[in-house]
Each structure stands twice: as C-alpha cells, then as structure tokens.
Amino acid sequence: MSRRTIRLHTFCSVKGGVGKSTLATVCAKLLAARGRVPVLVDCDLTGTSLADGLRLRSPAVTLLDDGSINLEAPPTGEMLTVEQTRALRAQRRDALRRDGQTWRDRPHPPPYFNDPLNYAFLTRRPARVDALLWRHERDDRVLYLPSSSTHDDVIQSVEWFFGQPFDWARSLAWTLDGLAQQVPALSDVVVDLPPGIWGLPHEALVLVSTLLREEPMPDDYPPWHAGPIRWVPNPFLVTSRDPNDILPALEYVARQRARVSTLKPVVNRDTEGLNALRSMARARVGPLLEAAGLHETIERVAEMSGLARLFWDGNVTVDETVDEALREVRKTLRLEEEP
Ligand SMILES: Nc1ncnc2c1ncn2[C@@H]1O[C@H](COP(=O)(O)OP(=O)(O)OP(=O)(O)O)[C@@H](O)[C@H]1O
Ligand SMILES: [Mg+2]
Numbered sequence: 001m002s003r004r005t006i007r008l009h010t011f012c013s014v015k016g017g018v019g020k021s022t023l024a025t026v027c028a029k030l031l032a033a034r035g036r037v038p039v040l041v042d043c044d045l046t047g048t049s050l051a052d053g054l055r056l057r058s059p060a061v062t063l064l065d066d067g068s069i070n071l072e073a074p075p076t077g078e079m080l081t082v083e084q085t086r087a088l089r090a091q092r093r094d095a096l097r098r099d100g101q102t103w104r105d106r107p108h109p110p111p112y113f114n115d116p117l118n119y120a121f122l123t124r125r126p127a128r129v130d131a132l133l134w135r136h137e138r139d140d141r142v143l144y145l146p147s148s149s150t151h152d153d154v155i156q157s158v159e160w161f162f163g164q165p166f167d168w169a170r171s172l173a174w175t176l177d178g179l180a181q182q183v184p185a186l187s188d189v190v191v192d193l194p195p196g197i198w199g200l201p202h203e204a205l206v207l208v209s210t211l212l213r214e215e216p217m218p219d220d221y222p223p224w225h226a227g228p229i230r231w232v233p234n235p236f237l238v239t240s241r242d243p244n245d246i247l248p249a250l251e252y253v254a255r256q257r258a259r260v261s262t263l264k265p266v267v268n269r270d271t272e273g274l275n276a277l278r279s280m281a282r283a284r285v286g287p288l289l290e291a292a293g294l295h296e297t298i299e300r301v302a303e304m305s306g307l308a309r310l311f312w313d314g315n316v317t318v319d320e321t322v323d324e325a326l327r328e329v330r331k332t333l334r335l336e337e338e339p
Contacts, residue, residue: 003230006180007339009190010208013238014252015245016195019268020238021050022311023301024192025142027333029310030326031188032141034335038188039133039143039179042113043172043204045157046194049112049149051089054312055137056144058085058110062131067095068106071119071127082137085110089150096152110134112148114157116178120171124220126178133183138313143183161199169203170221177222180229197237197252208233209259232339235263241270241277243284250285254292266332270300299332 009027011020021044028040042050050056058080062073080088092108107115116127134144148154160168179186193201210217211233216225224231239249246267253265267277282295289295301307304325330336 003228004180005230005232005339006186007188007232007234008176008208008211009188009234009236009333010193010204011191011236011238012193012197012201012205013195013245014197014248015240015242018238018240018245019301020195021048021192022307023236023238023266023268023329023333024190025050025054025311026307026326026329027335028142028188028190029140030330030333030335031190036187037141037143037183037185038190039145039183039186040190040192041145041176042147042192043200044192044194045114045147045154045160045200047149047151047154049146050144050192051085051110051112051134051146052149054144054146055082056085056134056146057082057137058088058134059131061109061111063109064106066106067108069109069111069115069132071107071111071115071132073131074128075131075133079135080110085134092148093150093152096150112153113145113175114148114153116145116175117168117171120174120178121167124170124174126174126181126222128182129175129178130182166203166206166218168200169207170218172204173207173217173221173224176231177224180231205235205256205260205263208235208263209256212260212262233260233262234334234339235260236333237263237265238268239265241267241272241280246281247285250281250294250298251288253297254288254294257292257294264334265294265298267298267300269303271303274298274300301329301332 011024013020028038031038060076060078062070064070088110095108111132116129119127211231237249239245253263256263277300278295281298
C-alpha cells in the first residue's frame with residue numbers, strides 16, 4: 001500500500017514568549033510559499049489566539065437551528081471579511097456569557113480549534129474540520145485553525161487540565177485525522193503549542209514520540225499505524241538565550257532523547273551566531289550536553305525585525321536581506337529535508 005506522507009511540525013517551549021507562534025507561523029508561510037499545503041493549528045488554549053494578532057478571515061459555517069455551528073457540515077466555500085469575523089467573535093463572547101455551560105455542544109461562530117477538539121472528545125471521531133479553516137486577509141495560502149481567546153472559552157478549556165490524562169492528545173489526534181482525510185492536498189500540519197513542557201505540550205510530545213517510534217496508536221485513537229497516512233514529526237523546542245530558559249530546555253531535550261530523537265532545540269532571537277551559542281551552551285551544561293551529544297544539535301534563529309513583520313504579514317515575499325536570513329530559517333526548521 002502506498003502511504004501519503006504528512007509532516008507534523010510542532011513548536012513548544014519551557015518559557016512563554018520565546019517565539020513559538022512566530023516560528024510556527026513563519027514555518028507555515030515558508031511551506032505554502034513552496035507550494036505545499038499547510039494547516040497551522042493554534043493549540044494555545046490559555047488566552048492568546050492567532051486571530052487576535054493576525055488579520056484572519058473566518059469561514060462562513062453551516063448553523064444548526066439553535067444558531068450553533070454544525071460541526072458535521074461540509075465547507076460552505078464562503079469566507080467572511082475581517083470585520084465580519086471580528087463582529088462574530090464579539091457575538092460568540094456574549095453568547096458564551098449568557099449560556100456558557102453548554103459550550104461543548106453548542107459552539108457559536110466563528111469556529112475555533114476548541115470546537116473540533118470538543119467534538120472529538122465527545123464522539124471519538126473528527127468533526128468536519130475542513131469547514132472550519134480560516135485564511136489570512138492577504139491570502140498566503142496557509143490554512144489557519146486559531147484557538148479562542150474569549151474568556152469563557154479559556155475558562156472552559158481548564159477542564160482539559162482536570163480530565164483524564166491524554167483526553168486532550170486523543171482529541172487532537174482525531175482532529176488532525178479529520179484534516180488529513182478531508183483536505184486531500186494537505187501536506188503539512190504546523191502545531192503551535194501552549195508555553196511549558198507539562199500538560200498539553202507533554203501530551204503532544206508523547207503523540208510525536210509514538211509516531212517517531214512507529215508504535216501502534218492506543219485504543220480510541222485514529223489507527224494511524226495501520227492507515228493510509230504516514231505522519232512524519234518534525235519537533236522543535238524553542239528557547240531564548242536566557243540561561244533560566246536554555247538550561248531547562250536543554251535538559252528536557254537530553255532527557256527526551258530516547259523517546260523523541262529528533263526534538264531540536266532552537267535558540268530564537270540570537271544575536272551572536274552559532275559558534276558563540278554552542279560554546280556558551282557547552283560551558284553552561286557541559287557534561288550533560290556531552291553525555292547526550294547535544295551541543296551539536298542546537299541551532300539558532302537570528303533576531304530579525306523582518307521575521308516579526310512576516311509573522312503579521314500575509315505576504316511571504318520580503319526584501320532581499322530578509323530572504324537570505326529566511327533561507328537559514330528554512331534550513332533550521334528542516335523544511336528542505338525530504339520526510
Ligand atoms: N527571531 C525573532 N526576531 C525578532 N523578534 C522576534 C523573533 N521571534 C519572535 N519575535 C517577537 O517576540 C515576541 C514573542 O513572540 P511569540 O508571540 O511568537 O512568542 P510565543 O512563544 O508564541 O509566546 P507565548 O508563549 O505567549 O505563546 C513577538 O513580539 C515576536 O514578534
Ligand atoms: Mg504563542
């Protein structure tokens with residue numbers, strides 16, 4: 001059986017604010033610019049959403065009689081404007097305030113990542129995720145699935161922390177399975193994880209580990225090991241140069257080595273170059289790094305105002321100086337490599 005390959009790029013970090021969303025977004029844009037078909041999944045359920053910063057257009061979705069999203073309906077093919085999207089976001093916030101308890105069954109538009117996740121939790125199968133994908137106002141050919149930053153959605157998401165372990169990862173897996181089945185051209189999924197290496201990011205990395213080691217998926221998960229799709233993980237741990245960040249980050253990578261062999265530490269916003277960075281790392285966590293053979297795997301993304309701009313901007317074509325640096329980012333993110 002010939003299997004279709006989909007790459008799964010994941011971005012996590014020990015500390016918040018180190019550039020996960022920026023690198024995940026740039027990753028998706030670089031892929032789309034090369035003709036691939038990526039979906040960027042915003043898994044940060046803690047109150048920041050890609051839809052807050054980026055000028056994203058939500059899809060028009062099919063509604064049920066009560067005004068909630070029909071999560072089993074196919075795509076309508078229509079997109080709303082940014083202004084219409086913003087108005088709907090405010091309406092969803094107000095609707096949740098009114099009857100927040102029924103959120104799992106009755107999500108109001110616009111659709112967020114939270115919704116197919118909850119659907120998968122309740123049904124153990126994927127929603128029509130292809131009907132829920134957003135686009136940038138200046139279409140960069142990236143398909144977006146932003147999380148909700150609405151206060152009540154965030155409060156409801158706290159339930160993931162108190163549920164059974166791996167409820168979240170299983171629901172994520174079903175949601176990804178929906179994307180793979182429903183978007184035939186899909187080639188890449190880019191996952192922007194919440195800050196920290198416990199809880200949801202840990203669950204996501206266990207999923208990555210299962211795929212990397214080609215282990216059978218547990219019961220109640222999509223049967224990927226036997227199916228027509230081969231998921232190939234491309235995992236990153238983003239860190240700053242701050243010793244309070246880089247030390248725990250490298251220790252985590254070292255400890256996960258056996259299970260997540262390709263987890264790559266990336267120092268973001270670096271100003272001093274790779275050699276300086278590697279000797280700094282060696283000096284600080286020398287024996288641990290040596291033992292794990294880690295210092296050679298550390299890579300960097302430079303401090304670049306162009307990168308921050310690219311994050312916001314729908315258009316991937318930027319000026320020459322940034323292009324040079326973008327080639328480096330492409331390499332660091334292993335986008336040149338054949339899966
Ligand atoms: N390489 C870079 N060069 C310059 N600025 C950068 C770079 N990477 C990220 N930034 C800036 O750093 C800030 C934080 O980045 P970002 O929001 O991507 O971090 P994050 O890890 O996703 O944060 P959070 O943990 O809150 O989700 C942003 O203002 C972004 O523009
Ligand atoms: Mg972020």
